[in-house]
Amino acid sequence: MKTQANGILKKTAFLSVITLVLLSCSYDKKVVKEVDMGKEKNEASWQDDTSPITFDWYINYSWFTTAWGNNEVSKYVTEKTGVSINFMTPKGDEAENLRTMLDKGRLPDFITLSAWDDGYKNIIKSGLALPLDELSELYDPYFFKVADNQKLEWYRQSDGHVYCYPNYSLPIEDYENYKEDRKPSNQTFLVRKDIYETLGKPDMRTPEGFLKALEEAKNRFPMVGEESLIPLGMHEFTKSGNLSIDSILPNFLAVPYEKDGKLYDRYTDPELIRWLKTLRKANELGLLAENIFYESRAQIEENIIKGRYFAMIYQRSDIEVQQLALYAKDKNKIYIPVDGPANSNLDQPTLAGDSISGWTVTLISKNCKDPERAIKFLSYLISEEGNKDLYLGKQGATWDVIDGKEQFVPEVQKLLERDKIAFDNKYGAGETYWMLMDTNYIQKWAVPKPEALNVLQDWPKGKTYNFSVYDQTNPYGESEEAIIFSKVNTKWQETLKLLLLAKDDEEFDKIFNQYQEYAENHGNEKVIQYKQRKFEENKKKLGIK
Template sequence: MNKKRLSTLLALAMTAVLSVGLFSGCKKDTPSDSPTPTETTTPSTGETTAPADVEPGWKGDTSPITFDWYINFSWFASKWDDPIAKYITEKTGVSINYIVPAGNEAEALNTMLASGSVPDFITLGWWEDAVKKMIEGEMVLPLNELADKYDMYFYKVADEQKLAWYRQDDGNVYGYPNASSSPKDFEKYANLKPSNQTFLVRKDMYEALGKPDMRTPEGFLNALKAAKEKFPEVNGQPLIPLGLHEFTDTGNYSLEGYLQNFLAIPFEKDGKLYDRSTDPDYIKWLKTFRTANEMGLLSKDIFVDKRAQMEEKIAQGRYFAMIYQRSDMSAQLQALYAADPNKVYIAVDGPANSNLDAPKLAGDGLAGWTVTLISKDNKDPERAIKFLSYLISEEGNKDLYLGKKGFTYDVIDGKEQFLPEVLEVLNSDRTKFDKEYGASYKHWMLMDTNMNLQWAPPAAEPAKQLEDWTKGKTVSYALYDGIDPTGTSEEGIAASTMAQEWGKTLPKLLNAKTEAEFDQIWQAWQAKRIELGLDKVSAYREAQLEKNKKKLGM
């Protein structure tokens, strides 16, 4: 899971007072429609609940239907053609035709929105401007209205806090998240839900260098330098001392929210949002990366490589260190481990603040990772809301995660869990697992990562080490979800423009010839974002934060 994938949010976070990049919008909690006679309404929030005995609506019609489902991630290559997908189709009658952008996601989305027509389902990062644009342009249908009309079961399986979080000013809910955790969920599952954010090193190289302390700028630079000198090549190709997420037109979130979380920079000080991007420790570390570039320790590849090229280089073990999310490299990690357990990547302590405090890494937020919406052009809105209800239910999550009983799982030692031979493939060859089975988050659009904990097997090496390292360092930043302005409002345009400007500025900072040139570029950036409307964006974010606090009872 790219849980990924959040560059726009995290770049926006750089433009003002930053939020973490994983997680949702906050809207009023008053629905516009009166409940039907079969509904009940909670007076304090206006939330609609379903009768306890309501049946799953999808069972009423299992005739064949194919929905077009747009996934706004160019790296997504899955097809609805594996055994578990076919099992779900046999069960519900629904098949899925995935549609994925061939190149730049933002361009593909803008072209699609300009056409005025979108596919049956749309899944994209909740932070994307397109979410608001589709809602404002009446291109998507309110889930609550569809549920009122066609499927009261939706209210039985939907999480009320998630609906409240995504309720818009008009009282409607247009999207439902995946990988979402409320603060209460996070507290309940704190010891089970690790962060996805890691600082990684290649085990054999790191140990050969004497396990250097990389928490300080000096130690970090010395380790990169020593790695390049001792291991100039990997299988005949140049070593890449440091790997990052890809640079986009809005920045690089390895050097934004990830780095700020490693430095344990707070989101608030004295009850007000803190501009994390101007924190002295953060600036010091950006300058450290500039110095690394001056020393020849930042490969030109990292400025141009996209995810496909990065995955290839991870599989080759060409990076010494990485600031990266562990789930994005699971297949490559397994392949490296199978070939040689000593040449795998492991998580270690990386960049830290001046006090060497432990990092405070982001766990799942209430907004989740992506949000799924139903198009106004949907070929069958009734089947669509019923299928969505199935997917977010425990039955649907179980089907997508565990698969089919007797084929991928069974009751073993009193617990529903993967068959041993299936688990072996899952832990050793993710690509083969996806093709031969198709369970365990291959189709992740509406996965409930909390619900799935009841079926999840214990983490196995090499992933276990990465996961275990984040435990005790993972915190909830749900309070700061969705505070950045989006859409075509004055604040939204200002934030978007600043994000684009930051995307141009970050590479310039790293490529500055001297620290003095860095300072000049940095000061120009600070002046530019003020010129573009930082005050308006900051005021908007403060107001949204107050709404979030009220919504979460804080």
């Protein structure tokens, strides 16, 4: 194994008490530290020291705005552990902000960012993260008790170390019970209830029915207040793609991830091409938002809360705040999920649920002011105890045993159902602090959602799948494959916009063929081979034959 540069020196003996030379605090001063390696693995080590300490924690999402220390849950956790948190978020573009931080070579104590981008991999590659396994061996055996071994193995790097831990990660062995018993997929096709029902609940599974419904909605309901109706909305277009088109739509079409044991290029699938041409036609007919390529998430959310969209290819969890507000005004004007775009056989969608990769990952920086307290706090957060404290808060204050179940007291539950933002700010419970939440744990305390949200989560049940084995196959960094992948992916994002803007199907085909030629001429075959190797490695990691 490689030794972490400027990091922790390896242990030289397994003794009950050993003397270690470490780089302290910011790892620039040598100190001698005694560590009790005889501590039982079952003991929660965070209890050893509950003196006040504040960690800087960077969240790589500009939309996260809930502070620490101003609500019931965060005050309780600080009172219990001694740990306070100073959350930091990017002011502008997340990717650019992270690059700037990496260039400076200094990061806050904790860092949370997407499990699906290269950001966390670049942090590890740059030597700016501490290995969690080494920190645990040195300071906190309890980490190995509360951490899921499959998650650790999934994120183990080529040097043998684990540098990050995921949230909302579902081990593959839980898959058999996943469809009904675990959190349903976030991926939905949504329509505004009142308009959809007035139109006679049209079948929108075929391109013809889809376009007809959008046109009728536009013609019969041209205005929402003083603004025009937007027949179809999607997630924002970013530098890394469009979630609605790149992921949700292919899953609605049940486009396979592999064929005959080989990874499949879903972008070339005839069913997806058929529906991309449908979206092109929608744009030609004026059924897409005029500024769809430039709308920010904040602008989209503003349109949702106004009820300006008739239909949306969107994640249901991303409209919960707006849905509650709409319900409070008029329960008939909320968004409901319905059968949306389907393949030619009208097969049920195969929607993505939680996977082993999770949604985000959290790392401890090598600049961390106190690595010992950091790993112990992280162990607490990923444990059942930590999840319970963050989800429910303090017994008697925010929750109690009611009808034999640990759940929010009525006043807390009522605010959650009425105003999610006010709930976050006052109580900070539920999934307010989601950074290291565990799907399996929080299901124990989840209460029935209010009607406005319950309707969103019921529809994906039975259509949700664990696609872990296909995760983390894209090359990154400065390898030849990564450079090719970056170029081809950038080309695809440019092409996608041009496809939707094409004046007819003939121009669409020409643009798409040019993309395929570009990919082939720029060595995309090497990327395909790389991804296949990673796919085979994933199968071994997960014990899939």
